Each structure stands twice: as structure tokens, then as C-alpha cells.
Ligand SMILES: [Zn+2]
């Protein structure tokens with residue numbers, strides 16, 4: 001089946017919570033960055049109304065409204081959950097994350113643990129906002145890479161804060177190892193856990209060393225960590241059907257996380273050929289006679305890793321194409337990581353969702 005790739009960012013804030021720009025202005029920034037869709041996720045408020053296509057100069061972007069929900073009475077305020085497609089206010093369920101997931105499922109909505117690992121930054125008085133309720137079940141997935149959370153982790157001293165505020169690309173390295181380990185632990189147990197990556201844009205002005213500056217404006221962040229989705233048919237321009245198609249690709253894990261700043265990640269492929277045909281990332285396949293995994297990156301990756309249940313099975317260097325045959329009956333959650341050498345260091349570039357091979 002031919003797939004149609006769209007690029008989306010699905011975590012950002014407006015003045016309805018603690019962001020700076022409203023939907024129309026954010027939509028324009030998204031169009032300029034070449035995004036096809038965004039989901040606005042204000043804290044604990046579902047903003048009814050602005051879901052539609054924004055168009056300008058022959059371009060368009062689909063703007064959807066989700067929500068980032070957490071219990072505001074909790075101290076510290078951990079357990080942030082991104083909810084997509086509920087079309088209703090669910091913040092009332094915040095005190096019990098399992099009830100929140102169940103309520104979202106009841107509305108056919110998707111739930112992702114936002115910035116599952118989010119260490120404190122005492123220098124700027126930011127508390128640890130990690131996910132802690134790991135016994136919750138039935139959620140859709142994890143936000144494995146949150147750009148602003150990674151930046152927060154770099155603010156370990158004032159010189160570092162200034163250095164990375166002005167040149168964040170020197171600091172940004174990839175998803176936290178502890179987040180990837182948690183994800184692998186869950187998928188190795190047989191759970192299907194969809195990975196996404198986002199900006200968490202606020203557009204906030206910071207005052208650093210006597211300078212006032214919007215350090216991470218929306219247009220910049222939309223060129224960094226995005227989620228690329230593979231749709232079974234292209235966007236038509238009709239809001240309701242395009243929204244359904246996008247959320248269904250997301251629910252199926254037909255997506256990968258791409259850090260588009262060092263080099264575009266559009267065009268990445270990860271497929272499995274098995275006895276019943278071809279499957280793509282996010283799919284589940286049975287392995288009776290062996291499965292052939294094929295990987296293709298849009299440019300040669302400095303390091304390409306094939307992981308199975310969190311362990312590296314194979315590694316290639318400076319290649320854009322790779323193949324691996326999984327012997328018959330062998331199961332596992334297989335995923336791909338591509339890393340690029342950029343600004344003097346190896347940096348995470350592409351993180352695929354797993355292909356789940358059942359023995
Ligand atoms: Zn959050």
C-alpha cells in the first residue's frame with residue numbers, strides 16, 4: 001500500500017495556557033516551516049473552535065486542538081498527558097491518570113505521556129515533571145523526544161544556559177536514554193506503545209544576562225523535532241476526514257520521530273516483508289518463514305542501528321539503505337535509530353516506531 005507522508009507537530013501552547021501566540025499566528029509559523037498539521041495542546045483547557053485549515057499564499061496547514069492534562073493539585077505537578085481527538089474537556093479526570101486514559105478511550109481519543117522523563121532544573125527553578133504513574137494501562141504511547149525538555153536538561157549552569165539558548169543545536173542530542181529504555185521495556189513485554197516527538201513550544205521571552213530574547217520562537221521549533229506520519233491516502237483539505245486519517249495513522253504507530261534541523265528526515269522508510277506481504281512501522285506481523293526488514297534514510301546516516309527489545313541487533317555506518325533478515329519464528333519489537341554527525345557530535349536524527357514481530 002502506498003503511504004503519504006505528512007509532517008506534524010503535536011505539542012504547543014497558546015495564551016489560553018502559558019504560550020505567547022494564538023492559533024492563527026502559530027498556524028502561519030507552521031506553514032512557513034513546511035508542516036502539514038499541528039495539534040495545539042494547552043494545559044488543562046480544551047479550546048473549542050479553532051480547528052480548521054489555515055491557508056496563505058497557496059499553502060495550508062491543518063490545525064487541530066488537543067489538550068495537555070495534569071493534576072494541578074499534585075505537588076510537584078508531574079504526569080502530563082497529551083490527549084488528541086477527544087473533542088471534549090477531560091481535565092476533570094486529571095487526579096486519576098488511569099481514569100483519564102479510560103475516559104479518553106471512551107471517546108476514541110489518543111493518550112500520550114508527555115516528556116516521560118523531565119529532570120528538574122534548579123538554576124531556573126523548574127521542578128521535575130516526569131511521568132511517574134507507570135502502572136497506567138491502555139494509553140497510546142510516549143512522547144519520547146520533547147525539544148524543550150531536552151533544552152531544560154542543558155541548563156546546568158549560567159554559562160551553559162546562555163551558550164545553549166543562543167545555539168541550542170550544539171546541545172540537542174536526542175531522546176533521553178532512560179526514556180528509550182522505558183519504551184523498550186514496555187514493547188518487549190508485548191505492549192504496543194507509539195512514540196512521538198514534539199516541540200512543546202511556548203514562545204516565551206527569557207531574560208538572560210541582561211538580554212531579553214524569545215529564545216525558542218514557534219517558527220524555529222517547528223523546524224526541529226517533529227512527528228512524521230504515514231497516511232493511507234493524502235490529505236484532501238476536508239477537516240473532519242483529514243483529522244480522522246491523521247489520528248488513525250497515529251493510533252497505528254505509522255509514524256517516526258524526526259529531528260529535521262540538521263537534515264530533513266522526510267522520506268525515511270522502515271518496512272517488513274513477510275509471508276502475507278509488506279508491513280510498515282507500527283504494524284504487527286507474524287513470523288512463520290522469516291521476515292525481511294528494510295531501512296532507508298533520506299541521506300546516509302552516520303550510524304544506523306537496528307534495535308530489538310532494546311538491544312542492538314545490527315549497526316551500519318554511513319549508509320542510507322540496510323536490510324536484515326529475522327529468522328523464522330523469532331519474535332521481537334524491532335525499531336530503527338539513525339544518528340548524524342553534526343556540529344562536532346553524533347546526534348539523534350530519526351527514531352522509528354517498532355515493527356512488532358510475533359513468533
Ligand atoms: Zn508538560
Ligand SMILES: [Zn+2]
Nearest residue numbers: 011012068200
Ligand atoms: Zn507542554
